[in-house]
Amino acid sequence: MTRLSGQNLLLRGYVVLVFVFVFTPIVTSFVFSVNSDRFPTIPLGHFTTHWYETIFSDPDIWEAFRVSALVSISVAILATFIGFCTAYTDYRYNFTGKALYLSLALLPPTIPLVIMGLAMLALLARINMSGQIHSIVVSHVVLCAPFAMAVIRMRLAQINPDLEPAAWNLGASPWRAMREVIIPFCRPAIASAFCLTAAVSFDEFAVAWFVSGLNKTVPVMILEILQGNTDPQINAIGSIVFAISMSLVVIAQLIFFRKTSAPTTTGI
Amino acid sequence: MPIIIWQLVFFVFPLIFLVVISFWLVKNYRMVPGLDTVNWTKMYSKGYFWDTYWRTLAYAMIATITTTILAFPCSFALAFKVSATLRRWALFFLIVPFFTSYLVRIYSWQIFLNDNGIFNRLFQYIGLGPFQLLNNFFGTLVGYLTLCLPLVVVLQLISLANVDRNLIEAAHNLGCGRLKTVFLVIVPLAKIGIILGAVFTFILSFGDFVSPYYLGGSKPPTLSILIIDTTKSGQQWPRAAVVAVTMIVTLLVIMFASVSAAYRKKP
Amino acid sequence: MPNTSQARPLVSFEGVTKHYGTVAAVHAMDLDIFTGEFLALMGPSGCGKTTSLRMLAGLEEPTEGEIRLDGRRINEINSADRDTPMVWQSLALFPFLNVRQNVEFGLKMRKISPRDRQERAMRWLDRLEIADLAERDISQLSGGQRQRVALARSLVTEPRILLLDEPLSALDANLVVKMQGVLARLQKELGITFVYVTHSQSEAFAMSDRVVIMSQGRIEQIGSPKTIYRNPTSRFVADFVGSNNIFSGTISKEGATLQVNTPVGCFSCSPANDGNLFKTGSTLSMVVSADLVQISLTSPETANKVRCRFISEEFVGSIVTVFAELENGADFKVQVRQRDLADLGLKAGTVFYASWKATDVHLISESA
Numbered sequence: 001m002t003r004l005s006g007q008n009l010l011l012r013g014y015v016v017l018v019f020v021f022v023f024t025p026i027v028t029s030f031v032f033s034v035n036s037d038r039f040p041t042i043p044l045g046h047f048t049t050h051w052y053e054t055i056f057s058d059p060d061i062w063e064a065f066r067v068s069a070l071v072s073i074s075v076a077i078l079a080t081f082i083g084f085c086t087a088y089t090d091y092r093y094n095f096t097g098k099a100l101y102l103s104l105a106l107l108p109p110t111i112p113l114v115i116m117g118l119a120m121l122a123l124l125a126r127i128n129m130s131g132q133i134h135s136i137v138v139s140h141v142v143l144c145a146p147f148a149m150a151v152i153r154m155r156l157a158q159i160n161p162d163l164e165p166a167a168w169n170l171g172a173s174p175w176r177a178m179r180e181v182i183i184p185f186c187r188p189a190i191a192s193a194f195c196l197t198a199a200v201s202f203d204e205f206a207v208a209w210f211v212s213g214l215n216k217t218v219p220v221m222i223l224e225i226l227q228g229n230t231d232p233q234i235n236a237i238g239s240i241v242f243a244i245s246m247s248l249v250v251i252a253q254l255i256f257f258r259k260t261s262a263p264t265t266t267g268i
Numbered sequence: 269m270p271i272i273i274w275q276l277v278f279f280v281f282p283l284i285f286l287v288v289i290s291f292w293l294v295k296n297y298r299m300v301p302g303l304d305t306v307n308w309t310k311m312y313s314k315g316y317f318w319d320t321y322w323r324t325l326a327y328a329m330i331a332t333i334t335t336t337i338l339a340f341p342c343s344f345a346l347a348f349k350v351s352a353t354l355r356r357w358a359l360f361f362l363i364v365p366f367f368t369s370y371l372v373r374i375y376s377w378q379i380f381l382n383d384n385g386i387f388n389r390l391f392q393y394i395g396l397g398p399f400q401l402l403n404n405f406f407g408t409l410v411g412y413l414t415l416c417l418p419l420v421v422v423l424q425l426i427s428l429a430n431v432d433r434n435l436i437e438a439a440h441n442l443g444c445g446r447l448k449t450v451f452l453v454i455v456p457l458a459k460i461g462i463i464l465g466a467v468f469t470f471i472l473s474f475g476d477f478v479s480p481y482y483l484g485g486s487k488p489p490t491l492s493i494l495i496i497d498t499t500k501s502g503q504q505w506p507r508a509a510v511v512a513v514t515m516i517v518t519l520l521v522i523m524f525a526s527v528s529a530a531y532r533k534k535p
Numbered sequence: 536m537p538n539t540s541q542a543r544p545l546v547s548f549e550g551v552t553k554h555y556g557t558v559a560a561v562h563a564m565d566l567d568i569f570t571g572e573f574l575a576l577m578g579p580s581g582c583g584k585t586t587s588l589r590m591l592a593g594l595e596e597p598t599e600g601e602i603r604l605d606g607r608r609i610n611e612i613n614s615a616d617r618d619t620p621m622v623w624q625s626l627a628l629f630p631f632l633n634v635r636q637n638v639e640f641g642l643k644m645r646k647i648s649p650r651d652r653q654e655r656a657m658r659w660l661d662r663l664e665i666a667d668l669a670e671r672d673i674s675q676l677s678g679g680q681r682q683r684v685a686l687a688r689s690l691v692t693e694p695r696i697l698l699l700d701e702p703l704s705a706l707d708a709n710l711v712v713k714m715q716g717v718l719a720r721l722q723k724e725l726g727i728t729f730v731y732v733t734h735s736q737s738e739a740f741a742m743s744d745r746v747v748i749m750s751q752g753r754i755e756q757i758g759s760p761k762t763i764y765r766n767p768t769s770r771f772v773a774d775f776v777g778s779n780n781i782f783s784g785t786i787s788k789e790g791a792t793l794q795v796n797t798p799v800g801c802f803s804c805s806p807a808n809d810g811n812l813f814k815t816g817s818t819l820s821m822v823v824s825a826d827l828v829q830i831s832l833t834s835p836e837t838a839n840k841v842r843c844r845f846i847s848e849e850f851v852g853s854i855v856t857v858f859a860e861l862e863n864g865a866d867f868k869v870q871v872r873q874r875d876l877a878d879l880g881l882k883a884g885t886v887f888y889a890s891w892k893a894t895d896v897h898l899i900s901e902s903a
Contacts, residue, residue: 008345008349011341011344011345011349012345012349012350014341014342014345015342015345015346015350015358018338018339018342018417018421019358019361019362021413021414021417022362022365022414022417022418023365024376024380025372025373025374025375025376025377025414026365026368026373026376028376028379028380029372029373029375029376032376032379039384104279104280107279108279110468110471110519110523111283111475111516111519112471112472112474112475112476112492112515112519113475114475114476114477114492114495114496114512115283115286115475115495115512115515115516116282118286118495118499118505118508118509118512119282119283119285119286119512120278120282122282122285122286122289122505122509123281123282123285126285138278139278141278142278142279196367199367199368200367203367203368203369203370203371205369205370205371219369219371222369222371222372222375223371226371226375226482234372234375235375235376237372238369238372238375238376241368241369241372242368242369242372245367245368245369246364246365246367246368248367249363249364249367249368250360250364253360253363253364257356257360
């Protein structure tokens with residue numbers, strides 16, 4: 001047990017401070033989305049749902065949410081699939097150039113989004129593929145697949161390495177073994193990866209802004225509104241966006257940690 | 269395997285294409301293929317390009333150092349001073365904001381940092397200020413912290429939590445004071461997590477445009493803002509490509525150097 | 536005891552070699568395994584026993600040589616297509632399936648209908664006395680119960696050969712003894728071939744008809760447990776199996792009773808194996824099993840005796856192993872009954888005499 005010395009108290013207080021810093025913008029958004037004043041500041045005005053009503057009656061915003069939903073789900077499906085294949089390949093095989101293969105698979109999050117957006121736009125415009133929903137999907141899958149891969153790979157690290165050969169030994173072909181053993185075992189990780197990639201895609205705006213043209217996703221729409229001036233609608237939209245992505249991430253984590261054995265390799 | 273094809277087509281190829289178009293020309297607002305280094309020479313000869321380059325580099329450096337230092341007491345406390353259950357919950361809640369909309373969070377900060385924003389109003393109440401918190405580097409830095417702090421805490425935390433407690437006790441046992449132990453024993457052992465966190469901060473802040481744009485006033489610009497401006501006005505994609513390629517090369521060099529430093533065995 | 540002079544073995548390894556990089560895990564191995572026998576592969580870590588088992592199961596492919604099942608070469612056949620189910624050291628039970636589903640797995644792969652599958656699985660669960668656990672989750676079972684599930688899962692397809700890779704290594708000591716009984720009985724009832732890998736001498740000897748001792752990728756000796764115990768054919772086997780005192784020596788007189796010159800004295804030997812094989816001057820290893828040695832405080836009348844100094848004893852129950860030192864500093868072991876030892880009252884440093892009969896000596900020629 002930790003002794004409550006002054007030092008420990010100080011450190012714990014610091015942790016609280018950090019959390020306050022991290023969550024303040026989120027909480028603010030919720031608070032001011034129901035605040036009556038146009039310009040969010042203190043003292044607060046009165047409680048109102050006016051801003052939510054405004055955005056719910058705006059067809060552009062509904063359209064943006066529709067596009068976002070479509071994109072996120074498509075991305076989630078594709079990215080989880082690709083992430084699974086990569087994770088399994090890493091788990092099962094050892095081949096020359098594996099390091100190169102892995103770095104390629106994991107590189108995307110390290111390239112600044114602005115650059116990715118530019119590169120994607122340049123290429124897709126050239127082959128007349130930009131400005132469509134599938135252009136966003138394609139770019140996002142590249143970005144999100146590493147996350148799916150990481151989550152599924154973590155789960156695969158927990159599997160008893162004898163399970164797959166045991167299935168072969170009992171008469172299962174490699175494909176059958178994957179279907180009967182690997183996938184059921186990874187199910188929580190796959191579900192988790194799905195939620196996570198959907199969340200990442202849902203919030204991603206830089207690349208989407210470059211590539212989406214007239215088919216705007218919600219973050220792109222926010223970006224455009226922001227180009228103007230402070231608009232209280234953003235708080236309302238923002239709150240909804242926060243609610244959606246946070247739920248997705250919370251679900252992803254709950255699925256992963258409840259359904260899998262607690263990893264004992266880390267000190268966490 | 270399908271992934272290699274997908275990655276090659278949609279990831280490597282666009283980037284290579286970027287390098288390619290940096291050699292193209294723009295005529296009448298359209299790109300024309302060619303092999304001309306005019307974009308490169310033009311860009312590199314411009315004073316403001318190099319100003320922006322070094323400025324962005326400096327910003328990223330400051331962000332990296334600030335974030336690493338500010339994150340450390342927090343990750344340290346979470347690794348050593350709280351129960352395992354609390355630690356898991358903390359991790360859980362740190363991961364959540366990382367995946368939520370960066371954009372909206374930045375907007376929220378505007379509310380706080382504005383001249384008429386919450387902070388200044390509070391300062392007014394106690395007779396201070398008003399302070400210029402927005403449209404300067406301070407704002408940008410707050411933005412960078414918002415982006416990177418959770419991630420850095422998580423990465424540092426994972427490394428710190430894996431430090432063998434026996435080694436710490438051995439150090440104490442041999443007469444090393446508590447604070448000294450932190451710097452002489454714990455930090456070197458958690459080297460990988462700390463460096464990884466710093467590398468990610470650098471990458472993210474180097475390439476970010478939202479914070480400098482919305483909280484930093486966008487002037488003077490960073491490289492990312494330069495790319496956006498160059499693209500928006502005049503469709504000067506080749507020039508933007510030059511900036512982008514320069515950025516990528518810089519990042520690759522930094523990443524390679526840091527990762528080697530992180531994993532290098534002591535002689 | 537199965538008839539090992541059958542016309543054709545069930546399984547044969549012919550010149551099988553397995554390389555991992557430059558290291559040979561198994562080297563030019565020739566082995567015949569017969570229908571209905573319980574065969575143990577035994578040896579220290581790294582001797583190649585598990586590699587051989589895995590090659591038989593189809594999980595590794597031999598670098599050279601041939602493995603035949605029923606006369607047919609099976610080198611290239613997939614593990615899935617051979618009928619060589621294995622009981623794994625980690626048991627490898629599928630955690631997302633319950634007991635019955637685990638046992639049915641092999642049948643499911645063979646496209647047996649769900650009803651037939653269930654019926655056959657239940658029959659085997661019944662036979663292994665765990666039928667009431669059929670719908671349970673694997674995580675709810677004890678070690679012994681899991682063992683039985685693993686066994687049922689492998690046997691449900693009614694194979695002709697069962698492979699076992701140190702399956703008892705994770706069990707408590709008392710469970711091990713119980714499971715040994717179960718395995719031995721099961722094998723006799725079913726009449727199928729069991730190939731059992733272990734590093735434990737007691738396991739191998741307790742259950743098997745024949746034991747294969749391996750070292751560094753090669754077979755050292757094959758034989759029944761008793762043969763290997765009493766008549767090791769190489770120094771390695773004499774060292775590895777049982778509790779033996781081994782002396783290097785040369786023959787100073789040949790004949791029905793030999794005289795062997797060793798660093799600690801000259802001894803008479805009338806070995807059971809043909810003494811005429813050993814010529815004067817040839818070098819050999821003289822093996823005296825610790826349990827064939829008598830201890831006395833005074834020098835006995837027998838020809839073969841040595842003076843020892845008592846060092847320590849290891850008490851494992853009714854038998855005690857006495858560790859002593861000879862005059863030249865070499866180690867010497869004696870196994871006596873605890874009761875007899877108590878009468879002697881030996882303490883550290885006490886000098887006593889160890890003696891043995893000339894007929895109780897085993898000789899191994901140096902070329903072995």
